Amino acid sequence: MTMALIETVNIGQKYAGQYILKDVNLNINRGEVFALIGPTGAGKTTLLRLLDLLEVPASGSVYFDGMDVTDNKSLRLQARRRMSFVLQKPVVFNMSVYNNVACGLRWRREKEATIRQRVSRALELADMAEYINRNARTLSGGETQRVAIARALAVAPEVLFLDEPTANLDPISTSKIEEVLAHIIGDQKTTVVMATHNMSQGQRLADRIGVIMNGEILQTGSPGDIFSTPQKKEVAEFVGVDNILSGVIVNRDNELVTIDIGGNLIQAISDYPIGEEVHALIRPEDITLAPRKDASSARNTFEGRIARIFPVGALVRVEVACGFPLLAVVTKRSAEDLSLAVNKRVYATFKATAVHIIKRWN
Amino acid sequence: MTELWEGLVTAVKLIISLDPEVMEIAGRSLAISATSSTIAALICLPLGAVIHSNKFPGKRTLINIVQTLFSLPTVAVGLFVFVLFSRAGPIGGLDIMFTPVAMVIGQVILISPIMLGLTISALSGVDKAIADTAISLGASGLQTAVITLREARFAVLAGLIMGFGRAISEVGLSLMVGGNIAGFTRTITTAISLETSKGDLELALALGIILIVIALVINLVLNRVQQR
Numbered sequence A: 001m002t003m004a005l006i007e008t009v010n011i012g013q014k015y016a017g018q019y020i021l022k023d024v025n026l027n028i029n030r031g032e033v034f035a036l037i038g039p040t041g042a043g044k045t046t047l048l049r050l051l052d053l054l055e056v057p058a059s060g061s062v063y064f065d066g067m068d069v070t071d072n073k074s075l076r077l078q079a080r081r082r083m084s085f086v087l088q089k090p091v092v093f094n095m096s097v098y099n100n101v102a103c104g105l106r107w108r109r110e111k112e113a114t115i116r117q118r119v120s121r122a123l124e125l126a127d128m129a130e131y132i133n134r135n136a137r138t139l140s141g142g143e144t145q146r147v148a149i150a151r152a153l154a155v156a157p158e159v160l161f162l163d164e165p166t167a168n169l170d171p172i173s174t175s176k177i178e179e180v181l182a183h184i185i186g187d188q189k190t191t192v193v194m195a196t197h198n199m200s201q202g203q204r205l206a207d208r209i210g211v212i213m214n215g216e217i218l219q220t221g222s223p224g225d226i227f228s229t230p231q232k233k234e235v236a237e238f239v240g241v242d243n244i245l246s247g248v249i250v251n252r253d254n255e256l257v258t259i260d261i262g263g264n265l266i267q268a269i270s271d272y273p274i275g276e277e278v279h280a281l282i283r284p285e286d287i288t289l290a291p292r293k294d295a296s297s298a299r300n301t302f303e304g305r306i307a308r309i310f311p312v313g314a315l316v317r318v319e320v321a322c323g324f325p326l327l328a329v330v331t332k333r334s335a336e337d338l339s340l341a342v343n344k345r346v347y348a349t350f351k352a353t354a355v356h357i358i359k360r361w362n
Numbered sequence B: 001m002t003e004l005w006e007g008l009v010t011a012v013k014l015i016i017s018l019d020p021e022v023m024e025i026a027g028r029s030l031a032i033s034a035t036s037s038t039i040a041a042l043i044c045l046p047l048g049a050v051i052h053s054n055k056f057p058g059k060r061t062l063i064n065i066v067q068t069l070f071s072l073p074t075v076a077v078g079l080f081v082f083v084l085f086s087r088a089g090p091i092g093g094l095d096i097m098f099t100p101v102a103m104v105i106g107q108v109i110l111i112s113p114i115m116l117g118l119t120i121s122a123l124s125g126v127d128k129a130i131a132d133t134a135i136s137l138g139a140s141g142l143q144t145a146v147i148t149l150r151e152a153r154f155a156v157l158a159g160l161i162m163g164f165g166r167a168i169s170e171v172g173l174s175l176m177v178g179g180n181i182a183g184f185t186r187t188i189t190t191a192i193s194l195e196t197s198k199g200d201l202e203l204a205l206a207l208g209i210i211l212i213v214i215a216l217v218i219n220l221v222l223n224r225v226q227q228r
């Protein structure tokens, strides 16, 4: 087995005597784009700081390219010089943009000619070339972010850490920065580790996602896996599975199971045995609404009344009360075609294969 | 009253005519205080960076003590240096009592707490993210200290100027360990305090005016620096 570029073994971190990161075992592979997603306060920044060797873990070990860099000072500096980090709230030094971007190279004692060439290339990549002589302290938030990215790129890192690279930016700056990142990811052979609380950004940019909550990595996998088959209720909630129904498996016919959700029976595909307490996860976009019952092959059809309707962008979210609340998403167009309105009677339908079953953990 | 007025007129004439004695004394004052400020700065900048960037037990207490020493009485330092270097003292053999060297040593002791304390507080005014950024970009411990000092440069410079101001304006210490020897250890402040009592009011007034001008210049520079 080839060794991962960065590997953590049971690392934990505590502040003021309290563990805020527990037993994290994570492998970052050379060349991949890994996104750490999780809600605010989950420990994303703390984990990135441990991986970038800005902090020494309270417990566990960190390996970089096969070296144990947990607490050896000179090895840590050596390893750190092969990485760079764009902080969540980037700061610039009180000097010109050029000198800011040159800092990392000067500290590595590169030649002035090399520095000049690498700085201008990094600034071009970040679309900041025209600001080269400005004092960096006079830049706007989005410009500061891009200088910080250029500064991190200039040292040609093997691993680039990005902590919420687009948080607090408007949509245009966000897409500009995502463009820059997509370029780096596509163009260079840099390993990228980013933290974000934006699931869709993770999906757009990452090869692999790790979901972190309360200082623990709950699940790692491809964006598709995380999105379609979350393994825990918390992950499901976080990735936008709005229908999480608790029930018990009451019948089984090969792999087709029947689940009792407080008196309502739904059918799904699962390996769990009869009697197992489970969550049934149904994505709102997998539910169709119709004015009358039709004879589709879908096994689950429930009659109910519309409890709430609210528009979200070009879509409409519809909450149907059918013995249990079911959230569906339809386009504005079909909401009009169906003339959906509060209190109107509808039939909500979803396939047995659209239901993802996970064991209840508590 | 007329005596004072005539004294003032003569004093101004002494300054305008660049009287050799006045110039020599003023020049010596500046040289001694500049030397002690430079030495103190060379000690306090690195020491301040080390104290700032390391965690150790008693750090808070140490900083408190340093701040208390800001108002160290000049005569106390004078007494200390006197005891240390006088013939009977532990290193009396060096024979530096009543020389500019003793004065410089005394002034370094006097102003180091100010420079050290203000350097540390200047550094703690720098965003913690500056050091993190430097470290993440591959800076060593020394390189991180240098960039942090650079970020705090105006506040650090203000601290150094404060130290120089204290050195050039103190009198008790210079008198005790320098001895106001004409042409050797006589400085603006020691000359004023001793010549006044001897009745040489013109010289004292001229030197007093120069000292006030120096203090004014220091304040102007300090204001400019602190406004950055």
Ligand SMILES: Nc1ncnc2c1ncn2[C@@H]1O[C@H](COP(=O)(O)OP(=O)(O)OP(=O)(O)O)[C@@H](O)[C@H]1O
Binding pocket: A015, A016, A020, A038, A039, A040, A041, A042, A043, A044, A045, A046, A047, A088, A197
């Ligand atoms: N230096 C510190 N001292 C005390 N507590 C801290 C410190 N740094 C972080 N914490 C706490 O640790 C937890 C994790 O913080 P962290 O910054 O890693 O979260 P995060 O996932 O990056 O959150 P966000 O999305 O808001 O940036 C939080 O509860 C935070 O308050």
Ligand SMILES: [Mg+2]
Binding pocket: A044, A045, A046, A088, A163
């Ligand atoms: Mg964070």
